[in-house]
Amino acid sequence: MKTSASFESGVLTEERPGAVKPPETLWKEHKGGLVVVECPQRIPCNPCNTSCPTGAIKKFEDINDVPSIDYEKCTGCALCVSKCPGLACFVIDITLGGGLALIKMPYEMLPVPRKGDTVKCLGRTGEMVCEGHVENVAEPLGDRTKVVHVTIPVEAVNDVRAIRVV
């Protein structure tokens, strides 16, 4: 069966407006991580902005705008990770050292992992990228969308976007 991994089938294949990486220099030194949003289509939706406590996700001129980010203001709090209806926000901290990075991902499946678990980290088509170590499982808004904090090899930060708990 031919499974296309194209943008047209919901796979991010390159940077686009609404789905760009943070500026390299700031990302490398910003403790706590920076938000990575993968929302490349203009749709009527703005909770990432309205949930952002620091204004890092800029106010939308038009509710259909894709998010644009003032990275200087991002604290890596991950409230947007929890609020985004499209599960399109992630926070990635590449300042850990030791070849590791921390990624905070939304998670709405069962079973819920526990701190200390090893989980499978999946890429944008569900392919296994690497194993990850669960550092924390939070539920910032108390609405059953979990935010799972996982340490992964730093070279996998542009590929890992989900976990599978087995």
Added chain:
Amino acid sequence: MRELTTDVLVVGGGPAGLSAAAEAAGAGAEVIIAESDLHLGGQLVKQSHKFFGSKDEFAGTRGFEIAKILMNEIAQNGDRVKTMLGTTINGYYGDEGVVTAMVGEEEYLRVIPQKIVVASGAQERLLPFPNNDIPGVYGAGAVQTLMNVYGVVPGKRVLMVGAGNIGLIVSYQLLQAGVEVAAILEAMPRIGGYWVHAAKVRRMGVPILLRHSIKRALGGEIVTGAEVNELDEKFDPIGAAERIECDAICLAVGLAPTNELLWQAGCAMKYVPFLCGHVPLRDKYMRTSNENVWMAGDVSGIEEASAAMIEGRIAGLSAAKALGLKVPDEKFDGYRERLRDLRAGEVGEKIRAGVEAVVVGGWEERT
């Protein structure tokens, strides 16, 4: 035959109907909501995902929670709103000012409303293919009801047909319920739903097969699989069909407005492909050519629940105003502005074009 009278009859207790009832009752009208299902909330109660839109449409809140918010708002109006569940409005007799209702399977009654807001929603389209009638082929909405309202899974491994928002969202919800999704088929060269909904299921390993469609369901009596085909630019099958093992096939190939009552009420209707079927002409108050009948939600054209809720508010408010109740006119402007914002982007293009084709001016002078 039992007979009921009311200021406003709201047909359908989904997002549009509940919003209409809340506005009309809020303005002081007596309202009856007739809902054919066993509970209020319509499609909202089976939406376990968080909604898009802005804060005004409860963005970031799960659909079933939004239903609770609307029901609470209605409860504020106390006895002014009565709800009839398991009640289908099935006849309109304009000369006598009567509609007939079927309650359950056996009881009929007459309702005499002054104004009617039809918020009857939509029904699913079927796709023609051999064996599409056997058990195991489900409408996507039915799968959601079964799984998200009543906690019963449709099967162990599901083939989804259609990658619009409903197909994508229901696929994600199937995964949440522990059901495997074999694949999502989409006849078009790109997904029809929001890109982020597709990304959510892709990263869980669900394949989306673009330019693919179902050839037939397999299984003599009950679904045991499906044959699928790749399609060329003319949507003709190419190559040999492939077999997919599954015990359920879920059709998410679009909705059509549930418009029978509007036809009966003699409303001027128009076939508008962008709105997915025959829909009534309307003025900016969501009033039909029948001055006692309004519309809101999917019956006025298939769109998101966020828009349905705003349309419901406009219709409910306008019906209240037509009853002679005091209604602040600026409220209409606020609701219209929200609708305009929601529809402003590229994904609202078809809706804008569709609405453009059915909005008429001039009726608002009627009182």
Added chain:
Amino acid sequence: MDLINSHPVLDFLHGEKVSFSFDGKIMEGFEGEPIAVALHANGVRIYRRTPEMKRPRGFFCAIGKCSSCFMVVDGIPNVRTCVTPLKKGMKVETQYGRGRILFQPGEEARPCES
């Protein structure tokens, strides 16, 4: 009954568990939930047979619109089981062909012999 026991975002509040019969077999379901749902949870997939082609039909639209789930309930044919609440002791039967309408008070309705 085959039910979702745990779900990441939903809680299921079922009503009272009651027994009913399907073609003479005793089953359990939740009172007030649609008959069709209770049958599905008990593994029943075929709800009726069509009049001409004898095709099997089951759960399809769940909103009382499509006629796929018509069954004979307590002797009454053409009951939309997807929107009819289950009650304790209900007698639910597969519908064969067209339902026969109850014409006279007291006359028992039954599906056509076909």
